[in-house]
Each structure stands twice: as structure tokens, then as C-alpha cells.
Amino acid sequence: MDICIVGAGYVGLTTAALLAELGHSIHCIDKDISKIKLLNEGKSPIHEPGLEELLRKNQQNGKLIFSDDREACFLNAPILLIAVGTPSKPNGDTKLTALKSVFEQISRNISSHKLIIIKSTVPPSTNEWLHQYLIKSGVDATLFDIVSNPEFLREGSAVYDSFHPDKIVIGSSSPSAIETVKKIYEKLNAPYIETSLTGAELMKYASNAFLATKISFINEFSRICDQYGVDVNEISTSIGMDPRIGPHFLQSGLGYGGSCFPKDLDALGYAARKRRIKTDILRAVKKVNEDQVDYYINKLDKEIHGLKGKQITVWGLTFKPNTDDTRESQSVKLCEKLLKRGCSVVTYDPKVQTIRIPIDFAPDMYQAAKYSHALIVATDWQQFKSPDWLKVKRAMIGNTILDGRNCLDRNEVIAAGLNYVGVGRP
Numbered sequence: 001m002d003i004c005i006v007g008a009g010y011v012g013l014t015t016a017a018l019l020a021e022l023g024h025s026i027h028c029i030d031k032d033i034s035k036i037k038l039l040n041e042g043k044s045p046i047h048e049p050g051l052e053e054l055l056r057k058n059q060q061n062g063k064l065i066f067s068d069d070r071e072a073c074f075l076n077a078p079i080l081l082i083a084v085g086t087p088s089k090p091n092g093d094t095k096l097t098a099l100k101s102v103f104e105q106i107s108r109n110i111s112s113h114k115l116i117i118i119k120s121t122v123p124p125s126t127n128e129w130l131h132q133y134l135i136k137s138g139v140d141a142t143l144f145d146i147v148s149n150p151e152f153l154r155e156g157s158a159v160y161d162s163f164h165p166d167k168i169v170i171g172s173s174s175p176s177a178i179e180t181v182k183k184i185y186e187k188l189n190a191p192y193i194e195t196s197l198t199g200a201e202l203m204k205y206a207s208n209a210f211l212a213t214k215i216s217f218i219n220e221f222s223r224i225c226d227q228y229g230v231d232v233n234e235i236s237t238s239i240g241m242d243p244r245i246g247p248h249f250l251q252s253g254l255g256y257g258g259s260c261f262p263k264d265l266d267a268l269g270y271a272a273r274k275r276r277i278k279t280d281i282l283r284a285v286k287k288v289n290e291d292q293v294d295y296y297i298n299k300l301d302k303e304i305h306g307l308k309g310k311q312i313t314v315w316g317l318t319f320k321p322n323t324d325d326t327r328e329s330q331s332v333k334l335c336e337k338l339l340k341r342g343c344s345v346v347t348y349d350p351k352v353q354t355i356r357i358p359i360d361f362a363p364d365m366y367q368a369a370k371y372s373h374a375l376i377v378a379t380d381w382q383q384f385k386s387p388d389w390l391k392v393k394r395a396m397i398g399n400t401i402l403d404g405r406n407c408l409d410r411n412e413v414i415a416a417g418l419n420y421v422g423v424g425r426p
């Protein structure tokens with residue numbers, strides 16, 4: 001099938017690679033000309049394992065083209081898949097500027113039937129609103145169908161996730177549109193969940209809100225473990241064995257970040273408040289996450305007898321490993337708070353070399369440790385999990401290692417003569 005993908009970000013590019021690989025003809029467009037230029041040179045503008053190779057392969061075999069000619073794409077393609085960003089406003093509401101601009105362009109260029117698939121995460125009833133928008137713009141209702149088809153991939157494993165979805169959610173009031181979307185994905189052999197437009201929107205928010213709740217639950221629990229001298233990782237393993245709970249999203253640490261959980265929880269809370277629904281759980285999940293960075297910093301403060309004037313090494317700036325994304329990263333928040341407490345911060349991240357806060361970047365992880373009073377593992381990149389701790393010890397002035405992701409082997413750290421500190425890690 002001929003599909004135009006609008007938005008060449010994490011979701012748009014991964015979906016472009018997936019659908020081209022499934023045999024469809026993909027035209028992917030973005031308003032950002034620099035991204036399109038890079039893509040046409042065979043380079044991915046984002047770091048996502050396996051993505052660049054897959055994009056290049058499908059560009060070479062003619063299944064995938066990139067351009068910034070949005071109008072031509074809107075005119076020609078019978079299927080439009082929209083994956084533009086939907087960031088938060090300060091009050092938690094969602095900025096729909098990009099989506100509205102796409103729909104404005106569609107309304108001006110529609111002359112034959114369009115199936116419009118919305119992949120972007122949008123607040124409940126947005127898709128209904130978009131449907132009405134096109135009608136009010138004078139577009140004949142028979143000329144388009146809208147399907148809400150939310151995306152569940154994780155950054156860092158986006159390619160794997162999109163080829164192995166646990167389900168494909170398809171929300172629409174049009175049975176024929178639902179059938180077409182099923183055909184697009186049929187080679188994936190994943191179960192379909194058919195629902196309404198708003199049902200699909202809410203399934204996406206429910207998923208992210210529940211996953212974030214699991215993380216904040218275990219993070220709050222790690223503070224309880226901390227007081228009782230019990231290892232929280234053992235608690236996660238134990239409760240995770242119960243199939244009613246499951247082992248995933250029970251890794252305690254500095255908390256969740258990224259472009260999705262914080263934004264989507266805010267959007268859901270805002271939508272509920274608008275309908276006068278109190279969201280006590282969502283508020284608590286957010287509060288635990290916000291407090292978690294302070295809990296770690298206060299623990300370090302006690303351990304090294306004051307933070308002011310100390311040099312702290314932070315390993316990892318991305319919000320999780322295997323990505324270059326620092327949006328809403330807890331590591332970045334940690335660095336900002338350390339600066340406010342009078343520390344100097346030296347950092348190393350395999351994929352980040354600059355950031356808009358006054359911290360120093362070292363060329364490698366060991367040089368980042370040089371002359372520091374303490375070292376914090378803030379993102380669980382594989383290379384930080386089992387480094388040469390003797391080399392780290394020789395580089396540092398102090399000897400405290402704070403395990404911000406509960407991902408280190410404490411015995412290895414101690415064996416090198418270093419002081420292991422974690423939350424809920426006696």
C-alpha cells in the first residue's frame with residue numbers, strides 16, 4: 001500500500017522502517033529540512049539500535065523516500081499516518097499545534113479519499129475533534145476516515161518493539177477503515193484490539209499511567225527498604241514472580257523520565273480535571289517521581305558529609321540507555337540539583353556531548369571520575385554496570401559510588417575498596 005508518514009521523529013522513522021520492511025511504499029515527510037537532508041544522506045537523525053541500517057536498506061530498494069514536500073504527499077497518498085509531536089503545556093494540557101497544522105494542510109489538499117491514521121498520543125476525544133474540524137473546514141465526510149492507532153514502542157528498543165507488538169490497537173467508527181489498518185499490519189501476526197477513537201486514546205494513557213505507577217510504587221518501597229536494611233531488588237524479584245504482578249517495570253532507581261511518561265500523565269490528569277475527576281493516584285505517582293532525585297541527593301549529602309564545593313561525577317545523561325534522548329531525563333534533573341547545592345559536575349554519556357546546563361563533559365567514563373568526591377551512575381548504560389572499579393578508584397579523590405539505577409554489583413564495587421551506596425541496597 002502507498003502510505004505517507006508525517007513526522008520523522010522516533011515514532012515516524014521507526015514506523016517508516018517497519019512498514020517499508022513489511023512491503024509497503026512509504027513516503028515520509030517532515031517540516032524539519034535538516035532531518036530530511038540527513039536522512040537522504042543515509043543517516044538517521046536519532047540514535048535507535050538497528051534503525052539507520054533498516055532505513056538505508058529500504059531507501060536503496062526504493063520502498064522508502066524522504067522529502068519535505070508535504071503538499072504533494074497529502075495530495076497523492078491514499079493513506080496518511082500522522083506521527084508528529086504532542087508536547088505538554090505548563091498546565092499539563094497538550095500542545096496540538098503540529099497536529100492542527102497537519103490537518104489544516106490536509107483540509108486544503110483533499111480531493112480523493114484519505115485514510116488518516118493517528119499514531120501521535122493525543123488526549124481523549126481529540127480524534128473526534130479532528131474529525132469535526134475537517135467537516136467544519138468544508139471537507140465532505142465521505143472523503144476521509146480517521147483511525148486512532150496509538151504506538152507502544154519504547155525508545156532504545158523501538159525497532160524490536162515495532163516488529164514484535166503485544167497488540168495493535170485500532171480505534172475507529174468505520175469498519176472498512178479498521179479492515180485496511182489490519183491489512184497494513186497483517187504480516188506482524190499480532191492480536192488486534194478494535195475500539196472507538198476515544199477508547200484507543202485512553203488505552204494509550206492507561207498503559208503509560210500504569211507503567212509509571214509500577215515504577216513509583218517500587219521507588220517509594222525502596223525508601224521503606226532503605227530504613228529496614230532490606231534489598232529492594234529482592235523485593236522486586238519476589239513480587240515479580242506473582243503472575244498477577246509480573247516482573248517488568250519494578251526496577252527502582254532515580255525514577256522515570258523521557259518524552260512520554262511525564263507528559264502523558266500530565267495530559268491524562270488535565271483531561272480528568274476538565275471532567276471534574278480527581279486523580280489522586282496520578283498525583284502521587286508524579287510526586288514520588290519528583291521526590292526521588294532529592295532522596296538520592298540527600299543520601300549522598302549525608303554519606304560524603306556535605307555537597308557544597310564537592311566535585312561529583314555523573315555517568316549517563318539520557319533518560320534511559322540505548323538512546324540519545326535527554327527529554328525529561330532524571331539524570332539531567334539530578335545534575336541541575338547538584339549544581340544548585342554548590343557542586344561542580346563532570347559527566348560522561350556515550351551519546352550526549354552537550355547540554356544546556358553548566359556541567360563539564362569528559363571524553364570517557366574514567367576521565368569523568370578524575371578528582372571527584374563521589375560518582376553517581378544515573379543511567380544504566382551497559383558499560384557503566386561493570387567497569388574497571390580499580391581504575392575508577394585511582395581516578396577519584398573520594399570513594400563513594402551512588403548506584404542511581406540499582407544496576408551495580410555491590411560486591412565488585414566494595415572489592416575495589418570503594419564505598420557502595422544505593423537506596424534500598426544495604
Ligand SMILES: NC(=O)c1ccc[n+]([C@@H]2O[C@H](COP(=O)([O-])OP(=O)(O)OC[C@H]3O[C@@H](n4cnc5c(N)ncnc54)[C@H](O)[C@@H]3O)[C@@H](O)[C@H]2O)c1
Nearest residue numbers: 007008009010011030031032084085086098120121151155
Ligand atoms: N518517542 C516515543 O517513544 C513514543 C512512543 C509512543 C508514542 N509516542 C508519541 O508519538 C508522537 C511523536 O513522538 P516522537 O517522540 O516521535 O516525536 P519527535 O519529536 O521525535 O518527532 C516529531 C516529528 O514531527 C515533525 N513535525 C512537527 N510538525 C510537523 C508538521 N506540521 N509536518 C511535518 N512534520 C512535522 C517534527 O519536526 C519532528 O521531526 C507523540 O505524540 C508521542 O507522544 C512517542
Ligand SMILES: O=c1ccn([C@@H]2O[C@H](COP(=O)(O)OP(=O)(O)O[C@H]3O[C@H](CO)[C@@H](O)[C@H](O)[C@H]3O)[C@@H](O)[C@H]2O)c(=O)[nH]1
Nearest residue numbers: 151152153154155215249250251255256257258260319320
Ligand atoms: O523498571 C523500570 C522501567 C523503566 N524505568 C524508567 O522509566 C522511564 C521510561 O522507560 P521506558 O518505558 O522503557 O521507555 P519509553 O521510551 O519512555 O517508553 C514508554 O513510553 C512510550 C511512549 O508513550 C511507550 O510507547 C512505551 O510503551 C513506554 O514503555 C525511563 O526513564 C526508565 O529509566 C524505571 O525507572 N524502572
